[in-house]
Amino acid sequence: xxxxxSLSIPASGMQAAQTxxxxxxxNIANANTxxxxxxxxxxxxxxxxxxxxxxxxxxxSVMGGGVQVLGIRRVQDAYLDSRIADSTQSFNQWSTTHDLxxxxxxxxxxxxANGISALLDDFWNQWRGLAASPAGLSGRVAxxxxxxxxAGRIKEVYSNISxxxxxxxxxxxxxxxxxxxxxxxxxxxxxxIVNFEVTGAAPNDLLDRRDTLVENLSQIVGVxxxxxxxxxxxxxxxxxxxxxxxxxxxxxxxxxxxGHIRPxxxxxxxxxxxxxxxxxxxxxxxDGYIPDYLSRLDNIASTIVTEVNALHAAGYTVxxxxxxNFFAPGATAITMQVDPAIxxxxxxxxxxxxxxxxxxxxxxxxxxxxxxxxxxxxxxxxSYRTLVNKxxxxxxxxxxxxxxxxxTLQQLTQQRDSVxxxxxxxxxxxxxxxxxxxxxxxxxxxxxxxxxxSLFDSVRV
Numbered sequence: 001x002x003x004x005x006s007l008s009i010p011a012s013g014m015q016a017a018q019t020x021x022x023x024x025x026x027n028i029a030n031a032n033t034x035x036x037x038x039x040x041x042x043x044x045x046x047x048x049x050x051x052x053x054x055x056x057x058x059x060x061s062v063m064g065g066g067v068q069v070l071g072i073r074r075v076q077d078a079y080l081d082s083r084i085a086d087s088t089q090s091f092n093q094w095s096t097t098h099d100l101x102x103x104x105x106x107x108x109x110x111x112x113a114n115g116i117s118a119l120l121d122d123f124w125n126q127w128r129g130l131a132a133s134p135a136g137l138s139g140r141v142a143x144x145x146x147x148x149x150x151a152g153r154i155k156e157v158y159s160n161i162s163x164x165x166x167x168x169x170x171x172x173x174x175x176x177x178x179x180x181x182x183x184x185x186x187x188x189x190x191x192x193i194v195n196f197e198v199t200g201a202a203p204n205d206l207l208d209r210r211d212t213l214v215e216n217l218s219q220i221v222g223v224x225x226x227x228x229x230x231x232x233x234x235x236x237x238x239x240x241x242x243x244x245x246x247x248x249x250x251x252x253x254x255x256x257x258x259g260h261i262r263p264x265x266x267x268x269x270x271x272x273x274x275x276x277x278x279x280x281x282x283x284x285x286x287d288g289y290i291p292d293y294l295s296r297l298d299n300i301a302s303t304i305v306t307e308v309n310a311l312h313a314a315g316y317t318v319x320x321x322x323x324x325n326f327f328a329p330g331a332t333a334i335t336m337q338v339d340p341a342i343x344x345x346x347x348x349x350x351x352x353x354x355x356x357x358x359x360x361x362x363x364x365x366x367x368x369x370x371x372x373x374x375x376x377x378x379x380x381x382x383s384y385r386t387l388v389n390k391x392x393x394x395x396x397x398x399x400x401x402x403x404x405x406x407x408t409l410q411q412l413t414q415q416r417d418s419v420x421x422x423x424x425x426x427x428x429x430x431x432x433x434x435x436x437x438x439x440x441x442x443x444x445x446x447x448x449x450x451x452x453x454s455l456f457d458s459v460r461v
Contacts, residue, residue: 007448012046012066013441019069020434024427031422035212038422039204042070074204076420081211082225084412088215089222089276091405096281098398100164101289105395107160110388116157117388119150120381127367134351134360135318141346144338147326151336154301158333161294168286172261175220175279176251179242182217186210186235187248193230194246203230222276238273240265260286289394294333296387301333303374303383308366315350315362324348 020041030036046065109115126146130139189210196203207228214235217223223242227233235243242249251272254264263272263279274280305327312326325339326349342348353361375383 007445007452009046009064009066010441010445010448012068014438014445016041016043016067016069017434017438017441019072021431021438023072024431024434027422027427028424031424031427035208035215036422037204037208037211037420038075039072040075042073044068044070072202072204074207074420077416080412080416080419084409084416085215085218085223085225086276087405087409087412088218089280091402091409092219092278093276093281093284094398094402094405096278097285097289098395098402100168100281100285101391101395101398104161104164104285104290104293105391107157107164108388108391109157114153116150116153116384117381119146119153120384122146123150124367124370124381127363130349130351131360131363131367134363135357137346140349140351143349144342144346147338148343150304151301151327151331151338154297154333154336158294158297158301161290161297162334165286165290168282169259169261172263172279172282172286173253175282176253176261176263179217179220179237179279180248180250182213182220183235183242183248183250186213186217186243187246189213190230190233190243191246193233197230218277220277221274221279238275240269240272293387293391296383296390298333299375300380300384300387301331301336303380305329305331305336307369307372307374307380311362311365311369312350314353316352316355317348317350318352318357319347320355321348324350326350 020043023039023041027038044067046068110117112118123143123146126139126143130143133139189206193203193206193210196206210233214223214225217235221237224236225234226236231245233243233245234241237251240249242251250266252264252266253261254271256262263274264270265272274283309325309327309329313323316322317324324341326342328335328337328339331337339348351363352359353365369379370381371379373379373382378386
């Protein structure tokens with residue numbers, strides 16, 4: 001290699017060092033940027049322009065061609081990223097489930113003086129009190145007050161749970177809109193990535209942006225991704241492509257027969273299969289937990305109404321009437337109420353089975369309902385406590401599941417940060433290393449240039 005050619009070697013070293021310093025500067029500037037993955041310059045040995053250059057002074061030596069910048073790569077572990085996406089989806093599903101069930105559990109107000117459990121105990125006790133003094137009006141007034149409080153509380157709890165289900169419909173609608181927006185954003189980023197790839201440039205920042213969008217989407221719904229470039233990138237939800245390259249599909253909001261929104265594919269592929277994520281937790285609560293709780297509460301309310309009315313209608317009021325219902329017949333949890341006629345006239349409350357003023361068989365029989373297994377082998381009170389325990393158990397399971405997945409997610413995130421995150425101390429070390437490399441290459445360049453200058457001077461002489 002001649003003297004002129006030897007200038008290219010230190011020049012390539014200076015260029016490589018300068019590129020590395022620019023990359024380090026980018027890393028340091030984005031050390032606290034969410035979703036940023038550390039970048040690294042890729043250096044390889046440079047090749048001589050025309051094959052090997054053999055020195056005449058030393059025929060067995062081969063001169064190199066300096067250094068080349070092969071590219072700038074993102075430092076990442078695809079397997080870690082995939083596991084983090086899976087853990088994020090699972091954590092958000094159970095975290096959402098826990099939050100919603102905790103809100104529902106608080107609505108029950110158990111244990112508490114205004115809880116249904118306490119009101120049930122008072123209801124049975126008031127009938128027991130009436131049985132002890134069947135002739136008095138005060139006992140009947142107390143029974144009515146107790147029954148009215150119980151019915152009102154059951155109706156309130158049922159109504160609040162139903163309202164939560166309606167609110168979840170709105171939330172589901174909002175999440176579907178968010179999924180569609182993120183899908184469009186990913187498709188747009190892929191379009192920009194394709195444009196960059198045509199020029200041969202590395203779209204690292206755009207790839208970071210796409211990774212962030214995918215991670216945000218995975219918090220809402222379970223996703224699977226394939227491909228790295230802009231054109232071959234595919235993002236699936238439930239096995240169906242939501243994003244394919246530069247195109248995205250839309251999830252529709254289709255109401256079912258109950259008016260509940262069902263995420264449905266726009267191409268007629270049917271309902272979207274939601275496997276995990278926040279949306280899965282919401283759907284599970286709306287379509288699984290809440291209907292079960294409401295059904296149990298309905299069963300309790302209708303059993304109280306049916307059993308009390310059957311005994312009450314067979315007895316006699318103080319005026320000798322029979323066939324009087326205590327509760328409005330056919331009532332469910334949301335319609336349960338004391339019969340309006342009794343609310344207006346407490347004397348219609350039945351205590352006697354034969355019309356005698358001192359007889360209290362009906363009142364005692366109603367009070368004894370507390371001990372009769374009427375619902376799946378349980379008493380009414382036991383059935384309600386089973387409901388409360390089930391809600392509490394579901395909350396506990398969701399809490400443990402969320403905590404376990406949160407711990408896993410934290411561990412994986414820490415591992416990813418150790419691989420892809422920016423360590424300022426390490427970047428400073430790299431910066432000093434390439435500063436020295438640049439300075440050394442510059443000195444070689446300067447020395448070679450000085451030799452050339454001396455050669456020019458000698459030629460002129």
